[in-house]
Amino acid sequence: MAIRDDAGFADLRSYAAIGDGRTVALVALDGSIDWYPTPDLDSTPAFARLLDAREGFxxxxxxxxxxxxxxxxxxxxxxxxxxxxxxxxxxxxDSLNTGVAGRLPWGELARRIDGLSGSxxxxxxxxxxxxFGTASAWLDGEPDHPILRINGIGLGIRGIDHGQHPPTGQTVEGSFTTSEGSRHLVAVVSTHDEPLPLPDAQTIDDGVDRTIRNWQVWSDTVAYTGAYRHAVLRSALALKLLLHSPSGSxxxxxxxxxxxxxxxxxxxDYRYAWVRDTAYTLHALTRVGLREEVHAAVSWMLKNLRSQGSDLEVFxxxxxxxxxxTRHPDLTGWRNIGPVVDGNGAAGQLQLGVFGDLFDIVWEYVQSGHVLDPTTMRQLAGIADLTCDIWHNRDAGIWELPEERHYVSSKLGCWNALKCAVLLAEHGQLQGPVERWATERDRISAWVNENGWSEERQSYVWYPGSTDLDASVLLHATSGFDTGPRMSATIDAIRDELGSGPLIYRYSGMQQEEASFVACAYWAVSALAAVGRRDEAVELMEQLLPLANDVGMMSEMIEPADNSFMGNVPQGLSHLALINAALAIAGPADPMTS
Incomplete structure (x- = not known):
């Protein structure tokens, strides 16, 4: 398989991700790191050959x-x-090194080279x-210890027997020959608008071993020991890469x-924190026994929403x-498929599903034995009241569409919000007009059953009056809205119309516009298990798992014709949907040990 095309772009399947709790680097099969924003994941990247052959590596x-x-x-x-x-x-x-007590206060990308045999x-x-077209790099420092500087970023080059050539222009390079048992290192230490530490190269090399130990200690806290343990752990590790440790987002x-x-x-541009994706991720991480990340993210999410008042931002x-x-840098895009986007235009949209996402993770948090504080209780009671009023409105839906409609999955999100609000109140974790919440919950249920079900299609539909289908409705088999014959028939209708092999497109008509959405297929696994069709869930799961790349990483989308990756990568929704599918198959009795 060719790693790069004639224009210099690597296949998206060829990338593996490494990270340090603050940013992520993508490493291609040919050893080129083509994406490395620093200091943070959402910083403007100095290395972005992923999006333009001229943009650094x-x-x-x-x-x-x-x-x-x-x-x-x-x-x-x-x-x-x-x-x-x-x-x-x-x-x-390849390691983005971590420190003795967590992440390092600087970026430390270490590339250790060990000779195994011959030369x-x-x-x-x-x-x-x-x-992204905002700055030019320049060379600083001593010839033996060069520093590249660009846009406030300092990049110090360190090495062990790395054969560095005299640096010129905007490039530092070198060459060397390995032998059996030889050890070499090429490392980049980075900061932004602050002094640049230059650790001894041997200290950086030692940091690789420390980072391995740190990751393995973390992995030992993943409590899931059921079926598909390896895939679940790999997806949990992928999600951990997307957790921004300075904030908890x-x-x-x-x-x-x-x-x-x-x-x-x-x-x-998906380098943002969505309430929806955060909630889904925390649902998965909570159920595999992780505590610190869950508390940090729940606290961050609630504080962030509190600062917004009644105008909830979806991300x-x-x-x-x-x-x-948004802005559109003058870059070619991956394989010259543009545009390149810095920013996301969905800000300010009304997405009713966010209410269900928020309450779902708070209820999961409480079920795990935690308690809410009075300020959070007041905040959530106000949001429950708002849900009672606002569920009647049209919105942009889970897919962030420009045309606002009465999307069925959005109404189901509001139903889930009020269901969880009532449950929280019954467990002493929320105070407010519970009878009102219960009444509106039931009104939404009646609305969906009357307006969201099509006898003609034998399926829940995308919005009233339509016969189009929406795969996100599958999420509400596991939310508990419907695990009976209607949801079972909906699964069949969605797989029949939106399916291509084991994969599923987002909604009607997308087969002509984009690749299949990976998470939708795993939602189908969870839905099959929820309606009692476990054998079919297992069969679908085992068809999907091999579609990850060679190191278990998944993108947002897969093109069914050739299983090529499309969309952003690694994609949190894909990995968390896999985890939830494995947990759904394991069953509710004891998912940690089933």
């Missing part, structure tokens, strides 16, 4: 032809890639781009502008700031 690979295999070190997000040439073999270990000629190159994905369609136009920056619009 950190390359490291044998100088001659090779075969390649790779894996993550067990229980970690540290990547091991083995290159085998005619003359020998070498292993590259291998290796070459490396570090060349920043233009930070969770990004929807690690990238921007990777196209959902080969025709272009559907390119979005914010990772630091909680309100998005300020």
């Amino acid at each position: 950190l390359a490291l690979a044998p100088s001659t032809s090779y075969a390649v295999e790779r894996r993550y070190v067990d229980g970690t997000n540290v990547l091991e890639t083995t290159y085998t040439t005619d003359n020998g073999a070498v292993r590259v270990t 291998v000629d290796m070459a490396w190159s570090i060349m920043p781009g233009s930070c 969770i990004a929807a994905a690690a990238t921007t502008s990777l196209p959902e369609s080969a025709a272009g136009g559907k390119n979005w 914010t920056h990772l630091n909680g700031d309100t998005p300020e619009g």
Whole structure:
């Protein structure tokens, strides 16, 4: 399989992700890091060859032809890639290092090279781009300790027996030859608008081992031991990459502008924290026994919503700031499929499903043995009251569409919000007009049964008066709205119309516009289990799992014709949907040990 096309773009399946709790780097099969924003995941990246061949990379690979295999070190997000040439073999270990007590206060990208057999000629190159057309890199520092600077970012180059050449222009590069048992290192230390520490190279190399230990200690806290344990742990590790530890927020994905369609136009920036994605992620992480990340994210989400008053934003920056619009940098886009988008235009939309997402995770949090504080109780009571009033409105729906309608899944989100509000009140975790919440909950249920069901289609439909289908309705088998014959028939209708093999498109008509949406297929697994069709759920699950790439990473979308990745990557919704599907198959009795 060719790793890059003639324009220099790697297949999206070829990327593996590494991270440190603050940002993510994407490593291609040929050893090039083509995406590395620093200091934060949503910072303007100095290395973005993913989106334009001119936009910077950190390359490291044998100088001659090779075969390649790779894996993550067990229980970690540290990547091991083995290159085998005619003359020998070498292993590259890629790590975004963490510190003794958590994340480091600077970025530390370490690339350890170990000679395994024979000799291998290796070459490396570090060349920043233009930070989305906003700056030019320049060379600073001493010749033996070069520093690249761009847009306030300082990039210090460190190494062990790395054969650095005299730096020139905007590039630092080198070459060396491995031998059996040899150890080499190429590392980049980074800060932004602050002094740049330059740790000893051996200290950085030692940090790789510490980072492996840190990840493995974290993985030991993942309590799930049921079926598909390996896939569940790998997806939990992928979600951990998207958790922004300085704030507690969770990004929807690690990238921007990777196209959902080969025709272009559907390119979005997902480096933000959505209430929806946060809630779904926390639902998955709670159920596999994680505590610290869940508390941090729940607290961040509630505080962030509190600061917004009654105008709930569906997403914010990772630091909680309100998005300020979009711009379109003059970049080609991946495989020249534009546009490249910095920002997301869905800000300010009304999405009623957010109410259900919020209450669902709070109820999950309380069910896990935690308690709410008085301020949060007052906040949630006010949101429950708002839900009673606002569910009647049209909205943009879960898919953030420009045309507002009475989307059935949005009404079901409001139903779920009020269901959870009543349950919280019954458990002493909420005070307010409970009878009103229960009455409106039942009114929504009656509305959906009258307006959202089509006898003609034998399915819940996308919106009243339509015969179109929407895969997001499947989420409400697991929410508990319907686990009976109607939901079972809806699963069949959706798989029949929106399905392609095991994969499923988002809603009617999308087969002509974009690739299938990975999470929808895993929602179908969970829905099948919820309506009692467990054998079919298992069959579908086992068809879906091999569609991840060689290291278990998933994108937002998959093109059914050739199983190629499309959309942003790694995509949180895809990985959390996998986890929830495994838990649904395991069953409600004891998902940790089933």
